[in-house]
Amino acid sequence: MHIAIAGNIGSGKTSLTESLSKHYKWNAHYEEVLENPYLDDFYHQMERWSFNLQVYFLKSRFSQLLEIQKSKFNVIQDRTIYEDAYIFAPNLHAMGLMSQRDFQNYSSLFELMQTLVSGPDLMIYLRSSIPNLVKNIHKRGREFENSISIEYLSRLNERYEAWIESYSNGKLLIIDVDEFNFVDNQEDLGTIIERIDSEINGLF
Numbered sequence: 001m002h003i004a005i006a007g008n009i010g011s012g013k014t015s016l017t018e019s020l021s022k023h024y025k026w027n028a029h030y031e032e033v034l035e036n037p038y039l040d041d042f043y044h045q046m047e048r049w050s051f052n053l054q055v056y057f058l059k060s061r062f063s064q065l066l067e068i069q070k071s072k073f074n075v076i077q078d079r080t081i082y083e084d085a086y087i088f089a090p091n092l093h094a095m096g097l098m099s100q101r102d103f104q105n106y107s108s109l110f111e112l113m114q115t116l117v118s119g120p121d122l123m124i125y126l127r128s129s130i131p132n133l134v135k136n137i138h139k140r141g142r143e144f145e146n147s148i149s150i151e152y153l154s155r156l157n158e159r160y161e162a163w164i165e166s167y168s169n170g171k172l173l174i175i176d177v178d179e180f181n182f183v184d185n186q187e188d189l190g191t192i193i194e195r196i197d198s199e200i201n202g203l204f
Contacts, residue, residue: 001200002068004077006164007126007177008156009148010136015183016126016192017078023193026076029068032060043148050092051102057084058110065117077120082169085110087159095155119169122199127161128177130154173199 003026005013014030021028038056042049061081068075089106092098098106128136133153164174175192182189 001074001122002077002120003075003122003124003196003200004080004120005124005126006080006083006160008128008133008153008160010133010140010153011126011128012136012177012183013078013126016124017076019182019189020193020196021076024074024076026074027071029064029075029077031079032057036060046092046095046097050098051106054084054089054092054098054106055109057088058106058113062113062117069117080120080123081110081113081117082119082163083160085114086163087156091155091159122171122173122196123167123169124196125160125164125167125172125174126177127164127174128157130157132178133157171199171202 003020005017005020007013017028017030020026036053036056038049038053042053058081061079061084064077065081068077085107089098089103089110093100093103130150130153134150137148164172173195175195180188180192182192
């Protein structure tokens with residue numbers, strides 16, 4: 001079984017992935033953030049490094065999916081290949097931070113990859129307000145994220161909502177993380193787990 005968690009920067013994907021991995025004894029696949037050699041450069045010079053960054057993430061996510069498809073264990077994945085292709089890359093293109101040529105090249109690569117992998121059995125989308133995202137980003141204190149603007153987060157949120165509205169690659173569970181402090185409150189985490197249990201039971 002393949003479970004994936006999607007959501008904007010600071011929505012709590014990694015924290016929830018870790019908690020659910022421990023609870024269900026699932027193998028966790030995390031997003032390569034600190035290991036990404038382009039991320040710091042990107043936040044300081046977005047137009048120069050946008051294509052490099054997105055191709056790195058696409059390659060990383062595609063490699064994860066190939067590994068997940070071969071796995072005999074239940075897997076939970078922190079962020080998906082769809083978010084790269086339908087949210088981050090198009091947003092950079094729309095903002096004039098990725099050229100039309102690079103965006104077409106990127107999109108063609110994604111379409112090719114998509115023919116070789118399948119979607120998760122359950123997609124968990126963490127919906128969050130901008131103030132909550134900003135609070136979480138500041139709380140974790142990654143230096144390279146200090147330059148992320150509210151406008152950038154808002155653009156991403158709009159694209160996330162549009163993508164989720166038309167999502168059709170499998171079962172979908174939406175969790176409003178403004179209402180749940182699953183990091184510090186075990187009761188809130190328990191409520192989320194109950195909702196996930198209901199969805200998982202429906203898969204069989």
